[in-house]
Amino acid sequence: MPKINTNFNNRTVEYEQLLSDFKLLLKKNNLKFTIQREVILETLYNSDEHLTPEALHHLIQKKEPDLKTGIATVYRTLALLEESDVVTSLSFGAQGKKYELGAKEHHDHLICTECGKITEFVDEEIEKRQHVITDELGFAMSDHSMQIYGICAACQKKLKIEGK
Amino acid sequence: MPKINTNFNNRTVEYEQLLSDFKLLLKKNNLKFTIQREVILETLYNSDEHLTPEALHHLIQKKEPDLKTGIATVYRTLALLEESDVVTSLSFGAQGKKYELGAKEHHDHLICTECGKITEFVDEEIEKRQHVITDELGFAMSDHSMQIYGICAACQKKLKIEGK
DNA sequence: GTCGCTGCAAAGTCTTTGCAGAGAG
DNA sequence: CTCTCTGCAAAGACTTTGCAGCGAC
Numbered sequence: 001m002p003k004i005n006t007n008f009n010n011r012t013v014e015y016e017q018l019l020s021d022f023k024l025l026l027k028k029n030n031l032k033f034t035i036q037r038e039v040i041l042e043t044l045y046n047s048d049e050h051l052t053p054e055a056l057h058h059l060i061q062k063k064e065p066d067l068k069t070g071i072a073t074v075y076r077t078l079a080l081l082e083e084s085d086v087v088t089s090l091s092f093g094a095q096g097k098k099y100e101l102g103a104k105e106h107h108d109h110l111i112c113t114e115c116g117k118i119t120e121f122v123d124e125e126i127e128k129r130q131h132v133i134t135d136e137l138g139f140a141m142s143d144h145s146m147q148i149y150g151i152c153a154a155c156q157k158k159l160k161i162e163g164k
Numbered sequence: 165m166p167k168i169n170t171n172f173n174n175r176t177v178e179y180e181q182l183l184s185d186f187k188l189l190l191k192k193n194n195l196k197f198t199i200q201r202e203v204i205l206e207t208l209y210n211s212d213e214h215l216t217p218e219a220l221h222h223l224i225q226k227k228e229p230d231l232k233t234g235i236a237t238v239y240r241t242l243a244l245l246e247e248s249d250v251v252t253s254l255s256f257g258a259q260g261k262k263y264e265l266g267a268k269e270h271h272d273h274l275i276c277t278e279c280g281k282i283t284e285f286v287d288e289e290i291e292k293r294q295h296v297i298t299d300e301l302g303f304a305m306s307d308h309s310m311q312i313y314g315i316c317a318a319c320q321k322k323l324k325i326e327g328k
Numbered sequence: 329g330t331c332g333c334t335g336c337a338a339a340g341t342c343t344t345t346g347c348a349g350a351g352a353g
Numbered sequence: 354c355t356c357t358c359t360g361c362a363a364a365g366a367c368t369t370t371g372c373a374g375c376g377a378c
């Protein structure tokens with residue numbers, strides 16, 4: 001498959017915008033706009049979570065049971081979307097890949113190991129340092145992910161009260 | 165029995181220390197100290213790279229061909245070591261996990277999505293900012309991990325030559 | 329001797345691929 | 354109409370598991 005041309009960037013975009021960009025992308029590469037591809041994009045857009053291919057497939061089956069979308073199509077579309085930088089895949093530790101729309105704003109994660117709550121944050125200083133580091137090594141950064149694990153303020157309080 | 169490695173390097177834990185900790189861990193859990201487990205630990209210790217289970221298995225077969233260590237044992241031992249926080253696993257892009265000794269100094273990772281090579285780095289600025297962020301939010305940080313994805317200098321060169 | 333460990337092979341997972349018919353352009 | 358896409362099922366890649374004999378303690 002030829003290298004995909006893309007017009008996407010990292011700004012937060014509305015769905016309509018995303019969709020028309022996607023159609024343009026397809027047209028440019030002589031690919032077809034199918035119901036399946038639209039449903040996959042829409043489901044990704046409407047999810048706030050990082051989805052595994054399987055989770056995405058489940059959501060789609062629930063939303064559009066008549067389509068009988070195959071898991072193979074989900075994988076193929078995710079590969080296409082990833083190559084076009086529409087979605088980003090992340091491996092969060094344990095198993096499998098998870099996908100999220102790359103068009104959403106970048107953020108890092110604070111993860112409470114007590115209650116599982118995930119807080120998003122962005123720190124300009126850190127972002128800057130990352131560029132300094134990669135520039136120094138001639139590394140072309142495409143993405144990064146950072147997770148800080150610990151116990152959130154609420155849980156610390158709770159644990160204190162419980163005398164643990 | 166494999167020889168103890170006495171090379172001078174900058175690891176925070178010497179092999180003998182690691183080995184005796186490992187033996188203690190096994191004893192505590194009523195597990196047995198076997199040649200296979202020792203060879204796996206030693207091979208991990210002597211490798212400067214992040215190893216896939218398969219790569220580790222290959223190294224072991226080359227080093228101790230008479231043992232005929234099975235890949236299943238490698239997987240089982242890695243799972244044991246990971247659960248005991250002796251090794252850490254990293255998942256990078258495409259497929260499979262890679263393992264490294266967790267007893268080394270803390271560091272973050274630069275991951276080349278082209279060749280899979282992992283480069284370690286530590287940046288004091290970033291470490292400091294993490295503390296500032298968590299302190300501000302009253303979050304008790306216990307650990308963190310950061311991965312920067314992109315294309316390493318060597319692969320950029322290679323891709324350029326291939327005209328991609 | 330006991331009971332956990334090991335190698336082997338078989339069974340699971342997860343992901344990709346080949347194919348013939350369906351469908352977008 | 355043409356040529357890409359799709360679902361299905363089969364194949365691959367990677368990892369785990371069942372089992373019978375082996376070996377640490």
